[in-house]
Amino acid sequence: MCPTDTSPALLPKSDAVERQNAHLLSLRHLDPFSMKFVPIPAGEAVCRVHAIRGGVMDASLGIFEHGSKEGERVPYGIDFFFLIEKLWNDGREPTRMLFDLGLRAGGFDKPAYKYIEKTWTIDPGRGAAKILESMNIPVESIRAIILGHNHFDHVGDLRTFPPTADLIVGPGTTDLAGLANEMDVPLKTLEERTVKYLSRERDKWKDVGTFRGHDYFGDGSLFILDAPGHVPGHLAALVRTSSSPPIYHLLASDTAHQITLLRSPKNPSTTRKRYAAYPKFGAEERDGVVPLDSMHNNLEEAYRTIAKAERMDLEDNVNVFLAHDWTMDITLGGNGGPGAGPRARVLAKKEYVTLEGTKEELDRFKSRDWQHMKYEVYSTALQ
Ligand SMILES: [Zn+2]
Numbered sequence: 001m002c003p004t005d006t007s008p009a010l011l012p013k014s015d016a017v018e019r020q021n022a023h024l025l026s027l028r029h030l031d032p033f034s035m036k037f038v039p040i041p042a043g044e045a046v047c048r049v050h051a052i053r054g055g056v057m058d059a060s061l062g063i064f065e066h067g068s069k070e071g072e073r074v075p076y077g078i079d080f081f082f083l084i085e086k087l088w089n090d091g092r093e094p095t096r097m098l099f100d101l102g103l104r105a106g107g108f109d110k111p112a113y114k115y116i117e118k119t120w121t122i123d124p125g126r127g128a129a130k131i132l133e134s135m136n137i138p139v140e141s142i143r144a145i146i147l148g149h150n151h152f153d154h155v156g157d158l159r160t161f162p163p164t165a166d167l168i169v170g171p172g173t174t175d176l177a178g179l180a181n182e183m184d185v186p187l188k189t190l191e192e193r194t195v196k197y198l199s200r201e202r203d204k205w206k207d208v209g210t211f212r213g214h215d216y217f218g219d220g221s222l223f224i225l226d227a228p229g230h231v232p233g234h235l236a237a238l239v240r241t242s243s244s245p246p247i248y249h250l251l252a253s254d255t256a257h258q259i260t261l262l263r264s265p266k267n268p269s270t271t272r273k274r275y276a277a278y279p280k281f282g283a284e285e286r287d288g289v290v291p292l293d294s295m296h297n298n299l300e301e302a303y304r305t306i307a308k309a310e311r312m313d314l315e316d317n318v319n320v321f322l323a324h325d326w327t328m329d330i331t332l333g334g335n336g337g338p339g340a341g342p343r344a345r346v347l348a349k350k351e352y353v354t355l356e357g358t359k360e361e362l363d364r365f366k367s368r369d370w371q372h373m374k375y376e377v378y379s380t381a382l383q
Contacts, residue, residue, distance in 0.1 A: 054102015101156025
């Protein structure tokens, strides 16, 4: 049979765009229950986790979800990072680690950031190191930083952490020079510390829930999860914060950018779920066709990781925590009401919240009353 398809390169541009759009829209959310699930191992070892507000970004909803109405806006794009403290029962000081670093105080001097700065409103806040200082956590006590991925809103400013803080990045992350560029730091900042590239082949991984996890302390209290799709090397982390009953927080970075892209209709608190595609930045409409793009480098893979996280979230004792989940910010006492936006950081009652690890806390997080948090309520307040 002779293929009737014409090479996209030879097609009129609008046809090629239509084809790319059709491809993006042909990819779909997957059934979370189709994901293999291996029970998460129980155990006594636990960590304490603090969710920290690492800045705020105000952006239009359309860049995250295909199908949102024109002018609809994310109430505000919170940017969380996390302090993980591994607790020991032999009197030792906790071992401290960070998951992501949030935004950089003062912003970046990179063209991509300058473009975003013009189109969004960004308040990067004080930066991870200063916030930790105000929590009486010396930066020297941070043993390692797990980088969920290397985008500007997650890399903070590594120069503010001494070389004694190792950096842990996921499989497939760009080489050291590329990483220095993405993190906007001199190469020396990486060369003077241990940068651990996790490897799917050389490191030990085991099935934990729906994910492949690297058991960091060897006792099940912290699994670094391989969570591909958003960008090469994208990681998540599963932290046990209580042993009986066992309670877990899944720090999911940018597995999805909005909670509506994660939560299943099977979950009663969800009202809708849209595509993780959006009209391409600055692209012109051609013959009535708007080119689409995705936040995710590999959208098909991203949907698989979203389904895995969604399946985990449907467990009673697991809470999935997306880096930009403003519903979680409200749950934790932020000010996400009308008029929020960059001011939310200033108005927020707390700069960080300790995820206590009690069943009550977990139930509170998981019961985000999504039905009463409609975008429309906030959409005009930010214009
Ligand atoms: Zn992000």
